[in-house]
Amino acid sequence: MWLSFNLLLANPQILRRSPISKRVNRLLKIFTHHSRHSNEKTYIVIDTLRNPFEALYFRERYSAFYLMALNSNDETRNDRLQQQYDLSSSQIELINKKESNKIKNQYSSFVSQNIQKCYDIADIHVSNPQIGADDFTFITWQIAKFVALIMHPGIIMPSSEERCMQIAHTAKLNSGCLSRQVGASITDEFFSLKGIGWNTPPEGQAPCSLRNVYDLISHKDDQAFSKFENNNKEFRDLAKDLYDNDKIKNCRTYLKGRNVSYCFKDLKNQIDEEKNQVHTRALHAEENAFLQIVKYGGQGIKGGKLFTTSSPCELCAKKAYQLGIREVYYLDPYPGISEDHIFESGINRPKLTMFSGAIGRAYHQLYEPIMAPKDELKMMLDIKTKDHCKELELENWTLREKIAELEDKIKNIDISNP
Ligand SMILES: [Zn+2]
Numbered sequence: 349m350w351l352s353f354n355l356l357l358a359n360p361q362i363l364r365r366s367p368i369s370k371r372v373n374r375l376l377k378i379f380t381h382h383s384r385h386s387n388e389k390t391y392i393v394i395d396t397l398r399n400p401f402e403a404l405y406f407r408e409r410y411s412a413f414y415l416m417a418l419n420s421n422d423e424t425r426n427d428r429l430q431q432q433y434d435l436s437s438s439q440i441e442l443i444n445k446k447e448s449n450k451i452k453n454q455y456s457s458f459v460s461q462n463i464q465k466c467y468d469i470a471d472i473h474v475s476n477p478q479i480g481a482d483d484f485t486f487i488t489w490q491i492a493k494f495v496a497l498i499m500h501p502g503i504i505m506p507s508s509e510e511r512c513m514q515i516a517h518t519a520k521l522n523s524g525c526l527s528r529q530v531g532a533s534i535t536d537e538f539f540s541l542k543g544i545g546w547n548t549p550p551e552g553q554a555p556c557s558l559r560n561v562y563d564l565i566s567h568k569d570d571q572a573f574s575k576f577e578n579n580n581k582e583f584r585d586l587a588k589d590l591y592d593n594d595k596i597k598n599c600r601t602y603l604k605g606r607n608v609s610y611c612f613k614d615l616k617n618q619i620d621e622e623k624n625q626v627h628t629r630a631l632h633a634e635e636n637a638f639l640q641i642v643k644y645g646g647q648g649i650k651g652g653k654l655f656t657t658s659s660p661c662e663l664c665a666k667k668a669y670q671l672g673i674r675e676v677y678y679l680d681p682y683p684g685i686s687e688d689h690i691f692e693s694g695i696n697r698p699k700l701t702m703f704s705g706a707i708g709r710a711y712h713q714l715y716e717p718i719m720a721p722k723d724e725l726k727m728m729l730d731i732k733t734k735d736h737c738k739e740l741e742l743e744n745w746t747l748r749e750k751i752a753e754l755e756d757k758i759k760n761i762d763i764s765n766p
């Protein structure tokens with residue numbers, strides 16, 4: 349290892365020329381090379397990746413790469429930044445802006461921080477709540493669990509919380525929303541599944557990602573669009589203005605068959621000069637999960653649990669409260685004021701729990717045993733099982749030998765002289 353580092357120090361341009369993920373990758377190669385020769389195992393922690401494409405870069409290269417999200421809620425985070433790092437609220441505001449990819453330029457999606465998106469694609473969620481200033485027992489316990497699973501997949505089974513969040517995570521991929529896919533699942537108090545949902549328009553209306561703006565402009569697919577979209581002049585003019593100009597027409601050759609969909613909410617808000625969430629076409633994942641139970645018939649969910657891959661907005665939080673949900677598990681640590689304003693009010697306050705566990709492909713990678721535990725133990729302990737066939741064969745041979753012996757004896761008996 350020492351030699352390799354010296355090589356790098358002698359040729360620093362190897363590192364300087366490439367982006368950070370490539371530089372880290374070079375270091376990884378040096379470490380794995382070293383471990384291959386020394387016969388030691390190497391575990392590497394990269395602290396920290398803040399752009400989702402950096403994470404993808406490693407995910408595409410290393411099957412044992414796990415993106416770990418360290419979550420704490422807004423309040424805890426602000427307290428820590430203020431007290432431990434002595435930051436002012438305007439400094440925190442600036443950090444928030446940086447972390448949320450709000451400072452835009454042409455390539456900002458590829459190079460700047462986007463913590464929210466990193467949370468979205470994280471493999472393992474570690475909850476880091478405020479317990480005490482230096483009480484790290486909960487976080488240590490979680491990390492020990494996941495490291496054990498990384499070293500030995502399937503050594504324990506997923507928790508009920510992980511199973512139900514994984515179901516929500518599976519549901520989210522059905523969403524045709526252009527900006528964010530969200531999934532939800534609902535269980536009774538014993539984690540028995542009662543409903544699932546994802547953000548999508550009402551059944552019978554085309555999801556946003558499947559609609560084409562040029563079909564809208566040319567009236568080719570009127571069924572896919574609303575009466576408003578098909579007739580409102582102001583709206584149609586804006587759509588034409590944005591999507592049917594010469595500049596865009598030149599770009600269309602680059603699309604290579606991609607569907608050009610558009611977000612109705614964005615266009616409508618542009619006309620109204622507002623930021624009104626009312627104009628989303630989709631129902632929220634949580635709403636859809638609640639409504640699935642009403643729609644197809646099912647059991648009441650009073651006292652039950654809600655799992656969401658995002659965090660409930662104010663509207664969904666109200667519905668959960670009204671339905672008597674006792675516990676809400678969520679992934680996204682930026683819940684706005686629905687916690688303080690909706691959940692933390694009245695006498696039936698549901699418990700809000702930040703999810704801790706493996707999700708998505710990591711759920712399968714960490715919880716699927718590489719080998720059946722029975723076979724693994726048998727091999728390691730060198731346990732011999734009874735082989736009945738062999739036993740019978742052996743018995744057969746000894747009996748045959750005895751028969752031959754007896755036959756010899758019979759031949760040698762002198763019957764002429766009794
Ligand atoms: Zn949408």
Ligand SMILES: [Zn+2]
Nearest residue numbers: 632660661664
């Ligand atoms: Zn909602």
